Amino acid sequence: MGNQQTNSSYPATEVMGNGQSNWLIDGNRAQFLSAPTPLSADLTWEKTTSTNIGIDLGLFRNRLLGSFDVYRRATKDMLNPGPTLAAVFGAASPQQNAADLLTKGFEISLTWQQTNKVAGKDLSWSIGGVLSDYTSEITRFNNPTFRLNDHYAGKQVGEIWGFITDGYFVSDEEASKWRQDKVAQSLVYRQIRGGSGEWNRLRAGDLKFQDLNGDSIINNGNNTLGDPGDMRIIGNSLPRYSFGITGSAAWNNFDLSFFFQGIGKQQWYPGNNADKFWGPYSRAYYSFTPNGFLDKIWSPENPNAYFPRLRSYEALNDGGTLRQPTDKYLQDLAYIRLKNLSIGYTIPLSLMKRLGFSNCRFYVTGENLFTLTKLETDYIDPEQAGAETNGRVYPFMKSYAFGLDLSF
Amino acid sequence: MKKNLLYTLLAVILGIATGCKKDFLDRQPLSQIAPSTAFRSEAELRLYTQSFYDRMLPNADNDDKGFSLYNEGIDNIIKNSLPVELTGNRTIPVSGGGWNWSELRNVNYFIQNHRRGGLDPSITNKYLAVAKFFRAYFYYNMVARFGDVPWYGEVIGAGDSASLQKPRDPRTLVMDSVLADIDFAIANASTTKDNGADQITKWTALALKSRICLFEGTFRKYHTELNLPNANKFLEECVKASEELISRGGYTISKAGDQPYRDLFASYNANPNEVLLARQYSTALQIFHNVNYYTITPSYGKPGLEKKFVNSYLMKDGTRFTDKAGYATMQFAEETLNRDPRLAQTIRTPGYTRIGSTVKRFPDFGATVTGYQVTKYVTGEADDSFTKSYNPLVIFRYAEVLLNLAEAKAELGTLQQSDIDKTIRLTRDRVGMPNLNMAAANANPDPYLANQYKNVTGSNKGVILEIRRERRIELVMENFRWNDLMRWKEGKLLEDQFKGMYFPGPGKYDLDGDAKDDIWIYTGTKPTDPGYHYLKLGTDIDLENGVNGGNVVINKNITKKFDETKDYLYPIPSGEILLNPKLTQNPYWK
Numbered sequence: 002m003g004n005q006q007t008n009s010s011y012p013a014t015e016v017m018g019n020g021q022s023n024w025l026i027d028g029n030r031a032q033f034l035s036a037p038t039p040l041s042a043d044l045t046w047e048k049t050t051s052t053n054i055g056i057d058l059g060l061f062r063n064r065l066l067g068s069f070d071v072y073r074r075a076t077k078d079m080l081n082p083g084p085t086l087a088a089v090f091g092a093a094s095p096q097q098n099a100a101d102l103l104t105k106g107f108e109i110s111l112t113w114q115q116t117n118k119v120a121g122k123d124l125s126w127s128i129g130g131v132l133s134d135y136t137s138e139i140t141r142f143n144n145p146t147f148r149l150n151d152h153y154a155g156k157q158v159g160e161i162w163g164f165i166t167d168g169y170f171v172s173d174e175e176a177s178k179w180r181q182d183k184v185a186q187s188l189v190y191r192q193i194r195g196g197s198g199e200w201n202r203l204r205a206g207d208l209k210f211q212d213l214n215g216d217s218i219i220n221n222g223n224n225t226l227g228d229p230g231d232m233r234i235i236g237n238s239l240p241r242y243s244f245g246i247t248g249s250a251a252w253n254n255f256d257l258s259f260f261f262q263g264i265g266k267q268q269w270y271p272g273n274n275a276d277k278f279w280g281p282y283s284r285a286y287y288s289f290t291p292n293g294f295l296d297k298i299w300s301p302e303n304p305n306a307y308f309p310r311l312r313s314y315e316a317l318n319d320g321g322t323l324r325q326p327t328d329k330y331l332q333d334l335a336y337i338r339l340k341n342l343s344i345g346y347t348i349p350l351s352l353m354k355r356l357g358f359s360n361c362r363f364y365v366t367g368e369n370l371f372t373l374t375k376l377e378t379d380y381i382d383p384e385q386a387g388a389e390t391n392g393r394v395y396p397f398m399k400s401y402a403f404g405l406d407l408s409f
Numbered sequence: 410m411k412k413n414l415l416y417t418l419l420a421v422i423l424g425i426a427t428g429c430k431k432d433f434l435d436r437q438p439l440s441q442i443a444p445s446t447a448f449r450s451e452a453e454l455r456l457y458t459q460s461f462y463d464r465m466l467p468n469a470d471n472d473d474k475g476f477s478l479y480n481e482g483i484d485n486i487i488k489n490s491l492p493v494e495l496t497g498n499r500t501i502p503v504s505g506g507g508w509n510w511s512e513l514r515n516v517n518y519f520i521q522n523h524r525r526g527g528l529d530p531s532i533t534n535k536y537l538a539v540a541k542f543f544r545a546y547f548y549y550n551m552v553a554r555f556g557d558v559p560w561y562g563e564v565i566g567a568g569d570s571a572s573l574q575k576p577r578d579p580r581t582l583v584m585d586s587v588l589a590d591i592d593f594a595i596a597n598a599s600t601t602k603d604n605g606a607d608q609i610t611k612w613t614a615l616a617l618k619s620r621i622c623l624f625e626g627t628f629r630k631y632h633t634e635l636n637l638p639n640a641n642k643f644l645e646e647c648v649k650a651s652e653e654l655i656s657r658g659g660y661t662i663s664k665a666g667d668q669p670y671r672d673l674f675a676s677y678n679a680n681p682n683e684v685l686l687a688r689q690y691s692t693a694l695q696i697f698h699n700v701n702y703y704t705i706t707p708s709y710g711k712p713g714l715e716k717k718f719v720n721s722y723l724m725k726d727g728t729r730f731t732d733k734a735g736y737a738t739m740q741f742a743e744e745t746l747n748r749d750p751r752l753a754q755t756i757r758t759p760g761y762t763r764i765g766s767t768v769k770r771f772p773d774f775g776a777t778v779t780g781y782q783v784t785k786y787v788t789g790e791a792d793d794s795f796t797k798s799y800n801p802l803v804i805f806r807y808a809e810v811l812l813n814l815a816e817a818k819a820e821l822g823t824l825q826q827s828d829i830d831k832t833i834r835l836t837r838d839r840v841g842m843p844n845l846n847m848a849a850a851n852a853n854p855d856p857y858l859a860n861q862y863k864n865v866t867g868s869n870k871g872v873i874l875e876i877r878r879e880r881r882i883e884l885v886m887e888n889f890r891w892n893d894l895m896r897w898k899e900g901k902l903l904e905d906q907f908k909g910m911y912f913p914g915p916g917k918y919d920l921d922g923d924a925k926d927d928i929w930i931y932t933g934t935k936p937t938d939p940g941y942h943y944l945k946l947g948t949d950i951d952l953e954n955g956v957n958g959g960n961v962v963i964n965k966n967i968t969k970k971f972d973e974t975k976d977y978l979y980p981i982p983s984g985e986i987l988l989n990p991k992l993t994q995n996p997y998w999k
Binding site: 014015016017019022024026027028029030033035036037041087091092094095146148150186194199201220221223225 | 441442443444447453456457459460462463464466490491493496498500503504508509510511512513514515518519559561564565566567572573574575605607608688689690691693694696966967982983984985987988989992
């Protein structure tokens with residue numbers, strides 16, 4: 002989203018393009034100069050206005066500590082690519098102070114801490130949690146025709162547009178009769194219908210789409226808010242309800258602490274090269290097939306499988322049934338993960354003195370010990386899927402450590 | 410005390426503020442060239458013009474502009490799938506679809522700013538000529554694709570809503586501007602012949618003018634429904650440009666090598682006598698294309714020549730193959746005997762060997778759908794791996810200009826036998842074919858071709874058909890066919906069923922004429938005898954009449970459609986019409 006940083010060293014000064022081309026002159030790559038990337042002449046700083054109401058509290062002799070914060074932040078003149086210009090302009094729309102944004106959110110944190118006597122010794126413990134959430138809306142953007150590839154006033158940041166599915170075709174006959182004359186013009190069936198031979202027909206087990214605007218062609222219409230074809234907002238890619246839970250306890254030289262982290266909701270549509278999710282639906286020759294994948298593929302014996310009839314490249318290529326976001330394969334990245342757990346034991350002071358140490362503690366800790374998630378695949382980390390559309394990120398490692406702290 | 414401190418502080422601030430030189434906040438980066446300091450030397454002008462080549466000239470494989478240097482499809486080279494242009498399933502895109510103007514911006518930026526450094530026109534005009542060559546090339550391609558397009562002679566500013574909201578300019582206006590650009594390029598570009606074939610010269614500009622004017626002249630002549638004026642003016646300009654290049658350019662038709670037509674395309678250096686401009690490749694720099702692999706593997710659509718096209722190759726003595734009795738049911742080894750030698754230098758025919766090898770190879774139905782497996786551009790086996798070809802790929806060559814001249818004169822009605830003697834005679838001479846006889850051709854127009862090109866009429870009908878035959882054969886795989894069919898208004902040809910070799914039915918066949926059978930078309934269970942390439946009828950190969958034989962048919966399940974009311978032009982992206990409502994859609998696209 003808009004911010005005060007730009008990824009160019011000279012965001013306000015035009016410089017000539019230059020480089021080496023693939024055109025060979027006398028056997029060498031041709032060096033070249035080219036037109037500068039157009040810039041907006043009147044860039045200025047963004048302005049933000051924040052309002053927040055917060056309460057900090059300590060109750061029950063400070064056993065319960067809490068804070069509560071609600072905020073509303075209005076960003077004016079957010080730096081953003083300007084409204085899409087006609088292609089004849091010949092370059093990307095320059096960065097401008099083009100948008101206004103309104104963000105609303107809250108943060109709550111609560112901690113309970115207490116000391117009890119257990120078996121004659123002090124047990125001091127605490128448990129706490131934080132929860133935060135926000136949504137952002139574009140309140141100004143010069144987009145009078147409400148094209149969906151630009152921002153528009155009233156757009157929720159992160160909204161995902163996609164097609165609504167209607168299950169699978171039950172029989173070859175149903176499939177062949179469906180929108181017969183127009184089916185080849187459908188964006189989502191272009192790959193199937195463009196094939197050769199007997200497989201260029203819709204078949205039982207192929208994905209069926211809802212023809213929401215009734216024109217028999219499944220596409221994105223004019224790609225505007227007023228005419229989005231058969232697309233609807235099917236989700237939002239912003240993380241919602243981020244939370245953390247921490248706890249600790251100490252008793253009789255033993256100590257324990259843990260930390261859970263997660264989010265309540267975040268939607269993600271696997272990219273066309275998300276091969277760990279799509280398997281052969283992306284690239285047929287991909288040598289990795291997820292465990293148990295075969296049971297998830299449609300067949301006459303398995304008509305309610307998660308994936309449709311197996312056709313290669315359907316998720317990879319434009320015009321494939323799985324290429325555009327659909328409600329059926331939209332993923333929820335909600336997860337909870339035990340990020341850290343550690344248990345320790347400190348040798349009593351009297352013993353240590355005799356050994357000549359000032360401190361001696363044994364401990365064991367583990368990181369990322371378990372994860373619960375709604376994401377359909379076991380091979381992509383829900384915490385990182387949002388970071389790369391194809392989920393091609395190294396997952397966090399599960400790690401254990403045993404240790405001994407000694408001080409002299 | 411406090412006051413003193415305040416004064417000191419004020420003094421320091423003032424000192425800093427006034428210490429800055431004027432324009433401190435507007436300093437230009439030192440590590441980059443700023444537009445205000447550019448174009449101060451001839452070297453910078455040359456560097457800038459070098460940005461046009463790679464980005465604006467076609468690539469080896471298909472790119473988003475639909476051009477390609479060897480990967481031609483249409484009805485010349487048939488593959489196992491059909492492009493949307495042939496199935497009638499072109500849709501109106503929201504964006505893209507060839508409506509890409511970034512290269513024009515780059516060219517116009519040069520044209521507008523190249524004098525900024527104060528260099529004299531005697532130095533700068535040579536480079537301006539190159540920029541105008543590319544602007545003409547750009548607009549010619551846009552007009553060919555979309556018809557009317559808005560003309561922009563300058564860089565458009567982001568806030569210039571008048572330009573951004575401009576309607577399309579009439580084709581006639583745009584093409585007049587194209588003509589002015591290319592004439593400037595011809596008058597001012599370097600006259601030194603470029604033996605490296607990697608730079609734009611006066612001669613390349615003449616070749617481009619010849620191409621553009623033939624396109625526009627014939628398009629206007631045949632598309633009578635559009636009532637476009639001045640068809641003859643463009644044909645005459647084509648004649649003028651072609652004749653100037655012929656008389657002054659010093660180019661010839663290359664006869665180098667033992668198979669000169671094959672070797673022109675398979676050689677590792679562009680032939681400087683015939684080739685005006687080529688895209689070069691290099692093993693040292695790891696810049697390759699993929700033509701060898703494309704022709705020998707199953708994974709690039711299994712390209713093969715179309716049967717009707719193969720039928721149009723004359724006999725070696727100049728008579729027509731399609732006049733022979735029983736030509737339609739002739740098998741491969743027989744039909745390829747004594748034909749125009751270019752056939753054997755374009756596809757695998759009996760006795761074919763790879764360059765640098767003596768092993769005879771017959772067509773591989775695993776790599777060609779029609780059986781007529783292409784060999785044009787194919788080099789030795791060392792380059793057979795995926796993207797390891799590095800022979801240059803021709804963009805402009807002299808033979809095209811000769812054919813343009815003959816066609817333009819024939820369409821104008823000014824063609825003489827002497828014109829044929831200095832054009833088509835030369836391309837035929839290269840391969841030992843007899844000359845074309847104009848009077849004989851006009852006295853007896855080829856019914857086989859007349860049945861394809863139905864819009865050709867008049868007293869030159871016979872010779873125009875022969876020129877089209879020659880053009881298709883000589884320039885196959887060089888990406889002319891689509892534009893040719895569009896300008897001749899012969900799109901309906903694309904609806905015909907594409908076919909391949911003839912087989913009388915299932916059985917064993919000898920493809921290379923060595924009396925030993927090579928392939929076995931079978932039904933039922935696969936025989937187990939070793940030594941055959943097995944093709945299961947109905948699965949690996951389709952014959953027109955199944956077990957009763959016939960020609961190989963390709964993509965028989967796909968309906969082909971060419972709607973003459975709209976398909977000669979491409980649609981404008983709907984998102985662009987939304988951004989600029991004055992941009993009207995092409996007729997009947999909705």
